[in-house]
Amino acid sequence: MDAITSQRRTRTASMPCLKITEVESIPLRIGFKAPHKIAVGPFRPTIDILLVRVHTDEGITGIGETQAWRRHGSSETIASLRTAIHDYFAPLLLGKSPFDIAAIMPKLEETIYHSYYAQAGIADALIDIQGKALGVPAFAMLGGKCRDMISMCGLLSIKPTLDETLNDANRLFGEGYRTFVIKTDSNVDSNVRAVRAVREKLGDDVHIRIDSNSGMRFDTALEMLQRLEPFRLQGAEQLLEIWDLDGTAELARRTSIPLIADEQIANDHDLIGVIRKRAAFAFQSKVAKNGGLWYSRKLWQIADGAGMLVCPGNHPCTSIATASVAHLATAWQSPLLEGPFAFGLNALVDDVVVTPMKVENAAVRAPEGPGLGLALDEDKIEKLRIDR
C-alpha cells in the first residue's frame, strides 16, 4: 500500500458513520412570566414550542427547537410543523448521514417550499449530532471562538402604562443591560413618550432602539421617525409590513435613524432585496424564522458581505434555540449588534434542559459541551408537553 492510499484509508476510517433512524417531535407550551405584547396581536400568555429529536443507529441523538409563532412571517402551528416534519421530512432523512446536511436541507425546502420554521429544528438537531459524534462544540465546527461572551439587548415589551415600561428598563439596567429595544405599536404619541422617558431615565450612555414588528403604516412610521430624531436612536426595526420593501427603502432615505429588517427577511432572496434597496443597515435573524443554524449562517455571511450588521435574535425560546444562536455568534468574525436572542431565558417560566443557559451581566456564553452542549431534562419535558 502506498503512502497516499494509506492516508486516504485512515481518513475514511475516522469519519463517523452514522445513519438517521428516527425523527421525533415534542410539542411544549411554556408560559411567560409576564404577558408578552408586541405591535401585532393581543397579550400573549404562552409560547408553543416544538422540540425535534433526531435519533441515529449509533445511539447519538440530536436536539433542535422551533416555535409556532403565528405572527408576521410565520403561519405555522404545532400541527402544521409536525405534519411537515413527520409526513414530508422524515422519509427523506431516514438512512441518511447527519453529516450530509448540505445535501439534506435543500431537499427539505424542495419538498415543502418556504418551510424554514419546520426545517430549523431538523438542521439544529443534525448539527448537534455532528458535534456529539466528533466530541466538539458546534462553535468549533463553525470556525472556532471569536468571542467568549455574546452581549444582549434588554427587551421592553408593550406595557399598559409608561411606569411599567420604566420599571422594566430600570430593572434591566440594574442587571447590566446597556442596549434597550422598546417595542412600539401604531400609536405615535405613546411611542415617542416611551422613548423620551427611557432616554431621560437612563441617560445618554445607553443605546436605545425601537421595534414595531411590522405594525405601522408608512405615514405614521415617517411621522414617528421625524419626532424621534432628537433621541439618538441606534436603530428602528421592522416598522412596516413585510411586503412593503419599497416603503421601507423610502423611510430609510427620509430619516437619519438607521433601519433594521427582521420579519421582512426569511431567506437569502429577501435579504438580497433589502440590500439592493439599501432599506436597512442591519438585519435580525432568528433560528426558527431563518431555518436553523445552517441557513442562518448563510444569511449572516451575505449580510456581512454587503456591509450590514447582524443582530442575533430569536422568538421567545428555551436554552436550545438560544444555544444555537450562541454557537453561531461565538464563531462569528465580525461585529454584532446587541440582540435579544436569549431573552426567553428570563421571560419564560421554565426551560427544558438539565443545565439551563444563563444571562450574566447582559451577556451569554455558548455551552462548551459537544454539539449544542445541552441535555434534555426528561421530567421537564413530561411536565410541559401538550400531546398527552
Ligand SMILES: [Mg+2]
Ligand atoms: Mg424584531
